[in-house]
Amino acid sequence: MDKLMWVLGVLIFVVGLLFSIAWHELGHLSTAKLFGIRVPQYMVGFGRTIWSTRRGETEYGLKAIPFGGYIRMIGMFPPGADGRITKRSSSPWRSMIEDARAASYEELQPGDETRLFYTRKPWKRVIVMFAGPGMNLVLAIGLFLTLFMGIGVTRSTPTIQSVSECVVPVSAQTDTCQPGAEKSPANAAGLRAGDTVLAFGGVRIHDYDQLQALIRDSAGKHVDIEVRHRDGSTATLAADIKTNTLAALDKDGYPVKGQTVTAGFLGITPATGVHHMSVGESADEMAKMAEHGVESLAQLPGKIPGLWHAVVDGAPREQDSPVGMVGAARLGGDVFAMDLPATQQLAFFVQMLAYMNFMLFLFNMLPLLPLDGGHIAGALWESVRRTAAKVLRRPDPGPFDVARLMPLAYVVAGIFVCFTGLVMAADIVNPVRIN
Known part of the structure; x- marks a missing residue:
């Protein structure tokens, strides 16, 4: 029975995770369509597609690996300086830039010239990119209020x-x-x-x-x-x-x-x-959790040695050790397998899902590509450049070419992948346990 409850706890967490991802991408999708940007794909997960359907011009689907998601928007990057969408180069860094630029136009169709992402005003692009993590923030606040005021702590x-x-x-x-x-x-x-x-x-x-x-x-x-x-x-x-x-x-x-x-x-x-907290108490508690979240994000690099020793040497995991999706799912299973009142089990899941959504908001707002915050930073910089040129009566510098930052984006993505892999390994071989 305990094993069955453990599996049920893991499945409930995975469902909550998939909903959070879909909710995030829905923010991008809805605002992109609002501003007339064509969106060929809306996908939850990565890897092989296990189900999809087409509604209008957008394909909606579910992929095999439930640890992320994306929407594909046409024209994420402007054409090159020569006005061409693609051009080849022997430089590996230049190839990264050109490959990213070409990928953003690979599903270009007649009539899409006025529906490209980069042609929208910077403030519209900021809204589209902020809408994803913003949805995570809205969900986190709703779940925290449900916990603090409804279920109680x-x-x-x-x-x-x-x-x-x-x-x-x-x-x-x-x-x-x-x-x-x-x-x-x-x-x-x-x-x-x-x-x-x-x-x-x-x-x-x-x-x-x-x-x-x-x-x-x-x-x-x-x-x-x-x-x-x-x-x-x-x-x-x-x-x-x-x-x-x-x-x-x-x-x-x-x-x-x-x-x-x-x-x-x-x-x-x-x-x-x-x-059961009041509205004011709930706001104070969420402010404290926000502060802890920012501190935790800033402390992540310092947690790497502890994670490494936990995997390689079997050293005990610290209670504040980073936990990934695998570790969180295991914790969900552990709680469901415990002899606890249903209200306490529910409170744990709501709190874990709320905090996960809040951390997804903070993480995606980092001003680094390929995160949403990197695109937001690019749009804001373009707005500053164009405004300054207008005030100084200089020629319009045109859209900021975010594609030129793709080599840095690959480095950032590589660091994130390595860190995620290390956390996942620690969660599998030396997981955090609930006392």
Whole structure:
């Protein structure tokens, strides 16, 4: 049964991935057709075509490898400086440029002269190229709002799940009290599992993060703690907050691996509950995730040595190690095979699909060919050149020839392929596991 559920989890992720790809390409397709650009092909996947149908002038299809997609637009690049679409050269770099230019015209038909991509105004080309990643962003926001406001997220609460018997530093890596260890402040004060902290040192408590920060800032202080017992009665207890060695926390309240701080210690473990966020809370949470996404993208080059050692030497994968589509699919299968409530499984899938779409948005917006951001950068540069020429009363420089950047695009694509291959190898031989 577990294997069947694992396969089901993988299939659900693949379906979500295919939808995200199709949604991305739909953004390009719809805006290209809106601006009169002819689109001969709309494909989800790469490799061999396993199904296709033609509607009007566009062929719609599904290919065998579900890790990408594309639409083919006529006239992506302008003709060469001599006005010809193709010309041959012995230079390998020139051949790359000319091959790319020729490919963008290979399905040219009579009447397409006014329907070429490069002939559209720069702002229209920016919209067409932004529409793909923009659709991923819209989908990510919709999924995050569904998760935060509809399904809810698991959060630590001011309700106490358990009370530590004694003061134990984080370096001990155990909750077992050693001989002679002093009682924890919570134990000595009479706090018990099931109590809910209402106020700490006269400050009303709204969530556990607030309570945790107050405790850590109260080392060596005598503090009154107002609690509501499990039976509904309230009481005010007094605790002498101890100084202890604890795990350091980052700005979002998560433990920083290998770092400790000296801070106040009460000795409670919070219970967890499902929290449905407001619109404002959801916006704040998405802003944090956006910041993390940008940071993760910037840190990718630094993750390469860890991935290499994970594949070659079998070194453990870090919890923040990059995960590709194969790894994400495996995680989806692992979650479905776990004995978890259906709402938690659903929440995991929604969050994973939302974050994947957001990262697809960020990645495609990089100003590098062959990514969408590279074409956007080319269109914006053309607009700047033409505007400057108009202001300075100089001849129109004409369209910016993005095809001249194709050698760089091949280098970028090669780096991306190698990195993707390394991540895929790590996901297969040494996958990230859920604790």
